[in-house]
Amino acid sequence: MGIDPGLTRCGLSVVQAGRGREVLPVAVGVVRTPTGEELPDRLLRLSNAVNEWMDDYRPDVVAVERVFERGNVSTVIHTAHASGVLVLAAAQRGIPVHMYTPSEVKKAVSGNGRADKRQMTSMITRILGLSEPPKPADAADALALAVCHCWRAPLLARTAALLNSGGDPS
Amino acid sequence: MGIDPGLTRCGLSVVQAGRGREVLPVAVGVVRTPTGEELPDRLLRLSNAVNEWMDDYRPDVVAVERVFERGNVSTVIHTAHASGVLVLAAAQRGIPVHMYTPSEVKKAVSGNGRADKRQMTSMITRILGLSEPPKPADAADALALAVCHCWRAPLLARTAALLNSGGDPS
Numbered sequence: 001m002g003i004d005p006g007l008t009r010c011g012l013s014v015v016q017a018g019r020g021r022e023v024l025p026v027a028v029g030v031v032r033t034p035t036g037e038e039l040p041d042r043l044l045r046l047s048n049a050v051n052e053w054m055d056d057y058r059p060d061v062v063a064v065e066r067v068f069e070r071g072n073v074s075t076v077i078h079t080a081h082a083s084g085v086l087v088l089a090a091a092q093r094g095i096p097v098h099m100y101t102p103s104e105v106k107k108a109v110s111g112n113g114r115a116d117k118r119q120m121t122s123m124i125t126r127i128l129g130l131s132e133p134p135k136p137a138d139a140a141d142a143l144a145l146a147v148c149h150c151w152r153a154p155l156l157a158r159t160a161a162l163l164n165s166g167g168d169p170s
Numbered sequence: 171m172g173i174d175p176g177l178t179r180c181g182l183s184v185v186q187a188g189r190g191r192e193v194l195p196v197a198v199g200v201v202r203t204p205t206g207e208e209l210p211d212r213l214l215r216l217s218n219a220v221n222e223w224m225d226d227y228r229p230d231v232v233a234v235e236r237v238f239e240r241g242n243v244s245t246v247i248h249t250a251h252a253s254g255v256l257v258l259a260a261a262q263r264g265i266p267v268h269m270y271t272p273s274e275v276k277k278a279v280s281g282n283g284r285a286d287k288r289q290m291t292s293m294i295t296r297i298l299g300l301s302e303p304p305k306p307a308d309a310a311d312a313l314a315l316a317v318c319h320c321w322r323a324p325l326l327a328r329t330a331a332l333l334n335s336g337g338d339p340s
Contacts, residue, residue: 040261047258069243077237080247084254088217091210
């Protein structure tokens with residue numbers, strides 16, 4: 001499951017890792033909460049929505065975008081509030097959470113840590129064999145996070161195994 | 171209940187509003203989560219702790235410090251993650267949440283929006299009739315939030331009633 005956290009718009013996606021680099025799309029969507037509502041009500045809506053997705057799709061692992069120190073500080077604070085609630089939902093179910101920065105996702109999916117939105121959407125559409133580009137951007141970002149984790153998971157697993165056996169992962 | 175949100179240290183307090191400006195202390199404490207742990211585990215610990223407090227004390231209302239755009243951005247992001255989880259706990263129980271900025275709390279409790287920590291701790295100790303100053307600072311801040319709300323609640327209620335009746339609250 002890939003999550004692009006946000007309070008006004010939060011992207012959610014579910015994919016299935018196939019053989020090698022094959023990744024199959026399962027579901028994608030955006031949860032919105034009304035900007036006119038108070039923070040507690042908005043966080044409750046978001047928490048209920050992500051818990052419904054987790055009930056429906058029972059993900060093995062969740063990839064979440066790490067909240068980053070960029071842009072408007074008040075937006076960053078809202079996104080961090082939302083992210084806390086989303087990460088908590090996974091933790092309460094014992095689902096492992098992996099966090100990636102936007103540039104890690106771009107690099108993993110397109111090979112370029114500075115790829116723009118158009119390049120990323122086009123890569124995601126091709127990788128997942130979608131008939132049309134996912135919209136809005138938050139949905140595409142949630143799919144990119146999920147693909148990023150599918151492709152990095154085998155490397156992370158090998159690194160962890162080497163570290164556990166006392167070997168050198170480099 | 172007053173909450174001074176934080177991921178490493180979170181202040182929690184419970185008070186009982188008495189007659190006029192009388193406020194009685196009920197409980198105060200600090201929840202800590204290990205800095206070496208991953209974010210999901212820390213948020214789960216914090217959520218479990220605040221839910222235990224809410225089970226034990228069944229607060230009528232919760233006052234939480236609003237996360238503010240000051241200081242280290244990465245600390246602000248951590249505090250906002252924690253705050254999301256704390257506010258959610260109240261929202262899930264249908265407990266009203268009121269948010270106050272640090273200067274609103276200082277002004278309400280000491281009459282001075284720029285009061286320093288020492289002044290605030292001394293005011294809180296006197297207002298609540300404590301035998302010694304509350305420690306650490308997060309505990310004192312949580313008590314100050316609770317006192318701030320007790321003193322502002324009657325005004326907020328009158329304002330809401332006037333607005334509902336179509337009157338002018340000024």
